Amino acid sequence: MSADTIHPEPGETRRDFLYLTAAAMGVVGTGVTLWPFIDSMNPAADTLALSTVEVDLAPVEVGQAITVTWRGKPVFIRHRTAEEIDAADKVEVAALRDPETDAMRVKKAEWLVMIGICTHLGCVPLGQKKGENKGEFGGWFCPCHGSQYDTSGRIRKGPAPKNLEVPKYEFLSDTHIRIG
Amino acid sequence: MASGPRAEFSNPVVNWIDERLPVFTLVKREYGVFPTPKNFNYFWNFGAIAMVMLVTMILTGIFLAMNYAPNATLAFGSVEHIMRDVNWGWMIRYLHMNGASFFFLAVYIHIFRGMYYGSYKKPRELLWILGVLIYLLMMATAFMGYTLPWSQMGGWAATVITNLFSAIPLVGNALVSLLWGGFSVDNPTLNRFFALHYLLPFVIFGVVFVHVWALHVSGSNNPLGIDVKGPQDTVPFHPYYTMKDTFGLCVFLMVYVAVSFFAPNMLAHPDHFVEFDPMKTPPHIVPEWYFLPFYAILRSITFGVNAYVGAGLAVLAAAMIPLYCRKLDLDAWLGRMIGIAAAGGAIFMLGYLSQYEKSSGGHMLSLPLAEIVAVNAKFGGVLAMFGAVAILFVLPWLDTHPVRSARFRPAFRAALLLLVVDFFVLGYLGAQVPTNMLTIIGQLCTAYYFGFFLVILPFLSRKEVALPLPASINDAVMQQNVRGA
Numbered sequence: 001m002s003a004d005t006i007h008p009e010p011g012e013t014r015r016d017f018l019y020l021t022a023a024a025m026g027v028v029g030t031g032v033t034l035w036p037f038i039d040s041m042n043p044a045a046d047t048l049a050l051s052t053v054e055v056d057l058a059p060v061e062v063g064q065a066i067t068v069t070w071r072g073k074p075v076f077i078r079h080r081t082a083e084e085i086d087a088a089d090k091v092e093v094a095a096l097r098d099p100e101t102d103a104m105r106v107k108k109a110e111w112l113v114m115i116g117i118c119t120h121l122g123c124v125p126l127g128q129k130k131g132e133n134k135g136e137f138g139g140w141f142c143p144c145h146g147s148q149y150d151t152s153g154r155i156r157k158g159p160a161p162k163n164l165e166v167p168k169y170e171f172l173s174d175t176h177i178r179i180g
Numbered sequence: 181m182a183s184g185p186r187a188e189f190s191n192p193v194v195n196w197i198d199e200r201l202p203v204f205t206l207v208k209r210e211y212g213v214f215p216t217p218k219n220f221n222y223f224w225n226f227g228a229i230a231m232v233m234l235v236t237m238i239l240t241g242i243f244l245a246m247n248y249a250p251n252a253t254l255a256f257g258s259v260e261h262i263m264r265d266v267n268w269g270w271m272i273r274y275l276h277m278n279g280a281s282f283f284f285l286a287v288y289i290h291i292f293r294g295m296y297y298g299s300y301k302k303p304r305e306l307l308w309i310l311g312v313l314i315y316l317l318m319m320a321t322a323f324m325g326y327t328l329p330w331s332q333m334g335g336w337a338a339t340v341i342t343n344l345f346s347a348i349p350l351v352g353n354a355l356v357s358l359l360w361g362g363f364s365v366d367n368p369t370l371n372r373f374f375a376l377h378y379l380l381p382f383v384i385f386g387v388v389f390v391h392v393w394a395l396h397v398s399g400s401n402n403p404l405g406i407d408v409k410g411p412q413d414t415v416p417f418h419p420y421y422t423m424k425d426t427f428g429l430c431v432f433l434m435v436y437v438a439v440s441f442f443a444p445n446m447l448a449h450p451d452h453f454v455e456f457d458p459m460k461t462p463p464h465i466v467p468e469w470y471f472l473p474f475y476a477i478l479r480s481i482t483f484g485v486n487a488y489v490g491a492g493l494a495v496l497a498a499a500m501i502p503l504y505c506r507k508l509d510l511d512a513w514l515g516r517m518i519g520i521a522a523a524g525g526a527i528f529m530l531g532y533l534s535q536y537e538k539s540s541g542g543h544m545l546s547l548p549l550a551e552i553v554a555v556n557a558k559f560g561g562v563l564a565m566f567g568a569v570a571i572l573f574v575l576p577w578l579d580t581h582p583v584r585s586a587r588f589r590p591a592f593r594a595a596l597l598l599l600v601v602d603f604f605v606l607g608y609l610g611a612q613v614p615t616n617m618l619t620i621i622g623q624l625c626t627a628y629y630f631g632f633f634l635v636i637l638p639f640l641s642r643k644e645v646a647l648p649l650p651a652s653i654n655d656a657v658m659q660q661n662v663r664g665a
Contacts, residue, residue, distance in 0.1 A: 072364035122343035
């Protein structure tokens with residue numbers, strides 16, 4: 001290379017500009033190429049398609065609870081007794097870790113519908129079957145790290161940060177719901 | 181890599197190949213005549229042992245994969261098929277299953293060796309960091325392998341550990357869904373865990389290669405922790421350490437094989453023999469023993485970081501910062517810092533009590549604004565657990581004492597051995613059902629774990645006066661021989 005082909009320019013040169021634009025394009029290109037691979041790990045279309053389930057509540061007596069599967073997760077449905085509803089209503093909401101009134105968590109007071117997964121680390125709490133430990137608040141007790149939920153599924157004690165999640169659902173008739 | 185003068189070989193075929201690709205020269209230089217300190221003790225066996233375990237895991241794993249079906253409906257059955265029907269399947273699986281434990285055992289001893297004799301210090305910082313990286317990759321690989329039999333224990337371990345990521349603010353839930361490939365631990369999760377469990381050991385192999393490369397640049401440390409000063413301090417790697425490594429390896433493998441054949445389920449749990457049921461959590465889930473100390477650290481953060489806890493930690497950090505900086509009048513700092521640290525500790529304790537839940541419900545202490553929590557207990561636990569591993573990466577900069585070996589640093593030695601005890605206690609606690617008392621012991625142990633790295637090491641780096649070092653490795657070895665004779 002002869003000396004006269006080199007034109008050192010003061011300050012920023014066109015070469016700097018080319019470096020930066022090439023690098024920026026490289027970054028964008030890498031990101032665009034990577035995204036399909038990362039996104040392929042997200043839930044697939046058939047997994048998403050399994051996103052609603054209908055449940056007939058007619059056979060569930062007062063005081064009974066059933067567990068149904070929705071999106072591979074257990075959904076707790078409890079036909080609450082008057083005492084349980086009363087106990088849930090009486091709690092002082094402001095003192096709760098995740099403050100929610102009972103009315104915010106149900107569509108019809110006697111039916112409590114929640115995802116049965118502890119908000120701590122994803123275990124399934126006990127309390128659905130007769131004779132299982134329901135914890136000190138008469139709701140649910142998680143065997144993994146001892147979180148306790150009340151009769152509205154709200155966190156009362158133990159390490160879980162949030163109340164049991166209420167899924168999207170609607171009443172199709174008085175005794176029929178669709179979850180999802 | 182293989183630059184420099186080539187060795188001459190008398191065998192013409194070997195010579196012909198070596199002229200074109202100097203692999204024989206490389207092996208001779210790095211594993212034949214390689215000058216190695218002559219005072220190694222048996223702790224120096226465990227690098228080679230870990231390497232053999234890695235190869236064992238890869239080989240047994242490849243043969244297991246030939247009969248395993250990574251599908252949620254088939255996986256549990258295919259493992260039983262391996263155990264009952266495949267020729268020698270039971271043996272290959274038991275070697276793989278117990279091999280993980282023995283691989284971790286070798287690596288834990290190897291890490292302890294590195295810490296006790298100061299092998300992480302200049303010029304081996306990068307060597308150490310690569311080692312921590314290998315350890316981290318091993319943890320990921322072992323965790324995913326644990327899930328593959330699709331048992332109650334494996335499936336729920338996967339559920340609990342992946343749910344740790346849901347603690348991350350904002351992106352947590354999307355991230356967990358990405359990890360699962362669905363809305364719960366299910367077939368897509370099993371499939372990708374299998375793919376990654378197959379891939380990661382080869383990544384580990386690659387990092388081990390770089391780890392050994394870095395070792396061969398700086399040369400090995402030794403029990404005295406002093407540098408090699410000349411040829412009188414070293415012996416050739418072969419036959420001296422090839423023989424010593426082989427002997428240690430044989431002893432280690434005998435124990436490994438004995439456990440694999442005579443007590444193969446010693447470290448297992450009944451819930452490994454029940455197929456995964458996503459609707460029912462087993463009453464008591466525990467991780468494998470090699471994760472227990474970290475699991476205990478995770479569980480010991482039962483309090484959120486509210487204004488008081490945060491302020492207490494900030495004051496403690498502020499008191500500590502001068503200790504991490506290069507220039508410091510230690511005595512003046514000590515005088516000023518005691519009061520500040522005590523104040524920080526007191527504020528922290530107030531915050532802790534305001535987050536401590538009484539068995540009758542409610543908190544031990546009610547303070548204004550104490551219920552507003554910046555980092556909740558769940559995320560705090562996750563940060564502490566990952567922090568406990570991550571802190572190892574910066575160990576070379578926390579302990580800057582010029583003397584490497586704990587032999588010449590009595591205070592460091594005592595603190596380090598206490599850390600080992602601490603680690604065992606945490607491991608014990610990780611396997612227990614937490615009660616109030618055990619949780620408090622776990623919190624004290626967690627405090628010591630972090631205190632060792634963040635307070636004791638930087639403090640001793642400045643304060644500790646080491647015992648006199650021997651003039652050379654050769655000197656020390658000769659003196660020992662005279663005394664022994």
